[in-house]
Amino acid sequence: MKNQFDVIIIGSGPGGMAAAYDLKTAGKKVAVVESDKWGGTCPNRGCDPKKILYHAIEVQENMDQLIGHGYQEKPAIRWEDLMAFKEKFTSAVPKEQRDGLRDFEIQTIEGRAVFSDAHTVIVEEEKYTADSFILATGQRSAILDIPGKEYMKTSTEFLSMPHLPKKMVFIGGGYITFELANIAASCGSEVHIIHHNDQPLKGFDSKQVDDVIQHMKENGIIFHFNESVIEISEEEEQYTAKLQSGGEMAVDKIICATGRIPNVEDMGLDQLGVAYDKKGIKVDEYLRTTVANIYGLGDCLAKSQPKLTPVSSFEGSYLGKLLGKGTTEKIAYPEIPTILFASPKLAQVGKITVEEHEKDAYEIKEVDMSSWFTYKQRNEPVAKATIISDKESGLLVGASVLSNEADQLINLMTVMINEKIPAERLANQIMLYPTVASDISYLY
Numbered sequence: 001m002k003n004q005f006d007v008i009i010i011g012s013g014p015g016g017m018a019a020a021y022d023l024k025t026a027g028k029k030v031a032v033v034e035s036d037k038w039g040g041t042c043p044n045r046g047c048d049p050k051k052i053l054y055h056a057i058e059v060q061e062n063m064d065q066l067i068g069h070g071y072q073e074k075p076a077i078r079w080e081d082l083m084a085f086k087e088k089f090t091s092a093v094p095k096e097q098r099d100g101l102r103d104f105e106i107q108t109i110e111g112r113a114v115f116s117d118a119h120t121v122i123v124e125e126e127k128y129t130a131d132s133f134i135l136a137t138g139q140r141s142a143i144l145d146i147p148g149k150e151y152m153k154t155s156t157e158f159l160s161m162p163h164l165p166k167k168m169v170f171i172g173g174g175y176i177t178f179e180l181a182n183i184a185a186s187c188g189s190e191v192h193i194i195h196h197n198d199q200p201l202k203g204f205d206s207k208q209v210d211d212v213i214q215h216m217k218e219n220g221i222i223f224h225f226n227e228s229v230i231e232i233s234e235e236e237e238q239y240t241a242k243l244q245s246g247g248e249m250a251v252d253k254i255i256c257a258t259g260r261i262p263n264v265e266d267m268g269l270d271q272l273g274v275a276y277d278k279k280g281i282k283v284d285e286y287l288r289t290t291v292a293n294i295y296g297l298g299d300c301l302a303k304s305q306p307k308l309t310p311v312s313s314f315e316g317s318y319l320g321k322l323l324g325k326g327t328t329e330k331i332a333y334p335e336i337p338t339i340l341f342a343s344p345k346l347a348q349v350g351k352i353t354v355e356e357h358e359k360d361a362y363e364i365k366e367v368d369m370s371s372w373f374t375y376k377q378r379n380e381p382v383a384k385a386t387i388i389s390d391k392e393s394g395l396l397v398g399a400s401v402l403s404n405e406a407d408q409l410i411n412l413m414t415v416m417i418n419e420k421i422p423a424e425r426l427a428n429q430i431m432l433y434p435t436v437a438s439d440i441s442y443l444y
């Protein structure tokens with residue numbers, strides 16, 4: 001039957017895509033429904049466009065570190081050209097992603113999916129039925145509920161701004177604020193960050209967060225901790241943010257980055273009995289929702305794992321195996337690394353702090369790497385690592401790294417932790433020199 005499938009996936013982000021390709025490879029008849037841009041958040045309005053902008057400021061910073069050591073002056077970034085470069089990548093994404101599915105004989109359905117029963121969705125007034133469904137609907141930006149909230153923009157608008165505002169404010173103290181504020185400041189905007197408490201970037205090593213803040217202050221960013229925006233007014237595209245402390249701030253753009261909310265509403269989930277709360281859809285260890293033939297993955301789930309592209313893809317591949325090849329295993333997550341693409345980068349994996357009562361079990365080592373050749377050759381101002389290993393086995397259990405090479409180092413350490421590679425085995429490897437990998441054996 002034309003509209004009858006083994007599995008229908010709702011949402012074409014990295015999670016939905018991974019599930020679709022793996023299920024098709026396993027011989028299933030698969031369809032993907034998408035109501036917005038094919039490819040979802042990551043390549044259209046998330047990681048990828050952000051990384052293109054970030055790369056430009058990373059190059060700028062690398063050059064800045066060599067002023068007086070070969071370079072004469074810090075290069076300026078022309079926002080309009082950078083945006084045009086970014087647009088070259090992002091404008092092609094939806095078609096490429098959709099055509100990729102079609103070429104693989106996965107049916108693509110455009111429109112918003114709404115369930116009419118546990119085996120049927122309606123999209124643009126047409127019925128589609130399936131044995132199983134996967135909810136891969138992602139999240140969207142939360143907007144603070146304050147007077148004048150209609151004047152706030154989100155990360156999506158930031159990543160498509162045709163011109164760089166002269167003065168802007170970011171509300172929130174999470175990943176999005178820190179990454180995008182850093183980009184805006186490096187490109188020449190006067191940037192303010194307003195955060196409702198004095199503990200931004202929760203979940204990262206607090207000492208290293210202090211270092212990031214210090215570095216961002218040196219980059220010109222102005223932090224306002226224990227402060228909130230309570231009202232916004234507009235006059236001729238100039239915005240005035242009224243502050244809880246009593247003051248006011250006049251700016252050209254206000255970006256709200258106070259977290260993201262799952263896309264779960266108006267899909268008929270309540271009538272079916274698919275349980276969810278404000279954190280997302282509830283699933284068991286097989287990623288099954290409270291309705292037996294409906295599964296969920298990625299950012300739209302209420303779960304403890306971080307909401308990141310590779311996590312969504314991992315879950316998509318797991319469901320590909322579960323529904324495609326009939327594995328009966330529960331999902332088992334490895335240690336998941338996370339990174340803040342700021343200046344410098346802050347990345348971590350596994351255990352990053354040792355409590356007083358754990359001190360007999362773990363060894364914690366703090367290493368200042370800034371005098372090492374890898375960092376000195378680039379004149380990097382900061383390079384620090386905190387390494388935690390299990391005293392009995394000697395195995396690495398966690399690490400947090402603050403440096404512009406943190407991504408490379410943490411990727412290597414993630415493999416060492418997940419594959420339980422003892423330090424002695426590293427001595428058997430010959431790594432390229434001088435590179436970050438050749439430093440790793442000095443770390444613990």
Ligand SMILES: Cc1cc2nc3c(=O)[nH]c(=O)nc-3n(C[C@H](O)[C@H](O)[C@H](O)COP(=O)(O)OP(=O)(O)OC[C@H]3O[C@@H](n4cnc5c(N)ncnc54)[C@H](O)[C@@H]3O)c2cc1C
Nearest residue numbers: 011013014015035040041042046113137138298299308309
């Ligand atoms: C600014 C920003 C920067 C980020 N940077 C990084 C990064 O550097 N590294 C990283 O790992 N992660 C990053 N992330 C997070 C990453 O983008 C997400 O974790 C990832 O995209 C989640 O994938 P997903 O498949 O779960 O959902 P999404 O990619 O959000 O896809 C969900 C899709 O479902 C569609 N949909 C929703 N409801 C329906 C419906 N009823 N019918 C049909 N379709 C529907 C949506 O339109 C969307 O296309 C970033 C996110 C943002 C916003």
Ligand SMILES: NC(=O)c1ccc[n+]([C@@H]2O[C@H](COP(=O)([O-])OP(=O)(O)OC[C@H]3O[C@@H](n4cnc5c(N)ncnc54)[C@H](O)[C@@H]3O)[C@@H](O)[C@H]2O)c1
Nearest residue numbers: 172173174175176177196257258259260307308339340341
């Ligand atoms: N490098 C990366 O991997 C990367 C980059 C960007 C985004 N992301 C993903 O996107 C998600 C969303 O990022 P985000 O920065 O929007 O969220 P976040 O959860 O990282 O940070 C939200 C911030 O807003 C603050 N906040 C919450 N409610 C508030 C309120 N009512 N008033 C004022 N402040 C409030 C929180 O204290 C927090 O500091 C991340 O959790 C992550 O999963 C990842």
